[in-house]
Amino acid sequence: MDSKQAMNGKPSNKKMKVVFVLGGPGSGKGTQCAKIVEHFGFTHFSAGDLLRAETKSGSEYGTMIQNLMKEGKLVDSSIIVRLIQKAMLENENDKFLIDGFPRNEENRIAFEKIVNIEPEFLLFLDCPETELEKRLLSRNQGREDDNIETIKKRFKVFMESTLPVVSYYEQRGRVRKVNAAKAPEEVFEDIKAIFSSFQGNDIGYRQIAIEAKPERSASLIKCCLPFLCCLNMDQRK
Numbered sequence: 001m002d003s004k005q006a007m008n009g010k011p012s013n014k015k016m017k018v019v020f021v022l023g024g025p026g027s028g029k030g031t032q033c034a035k036i037v038e039h040f041g042f043t044h045f046s047a048g049d050l051l052r053a054e055t056k057s058g059s060e061y062g063t064m065i066q067n068l069m070k071e072g073k074l075v076d077s078s079i080i081v082r083l084i085q086k087a088m089l090e091n092e093n094d095k096f097l098i099d100g101f102p103r104n105e106e107n108r109i110a111f112e113k114i115v116n117i118e119p120e121f122l123l124f125l126d127c128p129e130t131e132l133e134k135r136l137l138s139r140n141q142g143r144e145d146d147n148i149e150t151i152k153k154r155f156k157v158f159m160e161s162t163l164p165v166v167s168y169y170e171q172r173g174r175v176r177k178v179n180a181a182k183a184p185e186e187v188f189e190d191i192k193a194i195f196s197s198f199q200g201n202d203i204g205y206r207q208i209a210i211e212a213k214p215e216r217s218a219s220l221i222k223c224c225l226p227f228l229c230c231l232n233m234d235q236r237k
């Protein structure tokens with residue numbers, strides 16, 4: 001069964017790829033995701049943006065979500081995972097950046113149960129708190145949670161609930177960490193290297209799979225054999 005089938009029981013040829021993007025509030029997740037989309041053709045979903053859209057849509061959960069966000073608290077996992085799943089199913093792309101998720105172990109487990117796709121890796125934007133605070137206080141996007149009182153609460157949630165998820169993936173060799181305290185273009189240089197090698201590997205695996213087909217290997221050996229023999233004779237001289 002492929003990933004789309006796993007998600008909704010419907011047949012599809014798609015094999016979806018997911019990259020989680022985490023980092024403290026203000027670490028530049030949204031900024032860097034926009035660049036990744038432009039260079040590597042991913043579709044970007046920000047968990048926070050999906051929740052903000054939900055509060056504006058007149059949903060039954062709207063007020064509850066808005067109040068939790070104002071407090072810097074995390075919304076129930078089943079709500080955010082359903083929103084992510086819906087966004088993925090409605091999109092034609094097969095490569096997704098999911099930014100600001102999983103924010104805690106409950107998020108991670110709910111995604112595993114409901115969506116059932118293993119992330120390719122987790123991109124982690126590492127940045128000290130003093131820099132994060134400075135960025136959030138000058139973000140100027142009119143967000144209700146970008147005030148010093150809520151920012152402090154969000155930092156606490158990040159340390160206590162999100163970092164354990166990063167450790168979980170770190171133990172499985174799935175974390176790609178970058179220093180996010182540099183200028184946006186410099187941070188992206190490091191990210192570019194990670195995504196280039198990821199896409200490169202993808203192509204590399206496909207080539208190995210083709211070359212490993214027995215009939216191809218046999219014909220490859222047949223046509224290269226005379227050349228290899230000459231080479232061997234040459235070396236013996």
Ligand SMILES: Nc1ncnc2c1ncn2[C@@H]1O[C@H](COP(=O)(O)OP(=O)(O)O)[C@@H](O)[C@H]1O
Nearest residue numbers: 025026027028029030031135138139182183184
């Ligand atoms: N590398 C950076 N250096 C300085 N400011 C940055 C950098 N990356 C992002 N910003 C700014 O910091 C604020 C937070 O960035 P954003 O991408 O919204 O972070 P996040 O999604 O992680 O909260 C924005 O005002 C953004 O323009």
Ligand SMILES: Nc1ccn([C@@H]2O[C@H](COP(=O)(O)OP(=O)(O)O)[C@@H](O)[C@H]2O)c(=O)n1
Nearest residue numbers: 025026047048069072073074075100101103
């Ligand atoms: N997985 C998630 C992501 C965000 N959120 C909520 O949305 C808020 C804003 O998230 P965000 O990702 O937009 O924030 P930034 O880290 O981008 O500043 C969080 O503080 C939580 O209240 C959540 O409950 N669960």
Ligand SMILES: [Mg+2]
Nearest residue numbers: 029030046048
């Ligand atoms: Mg963001």
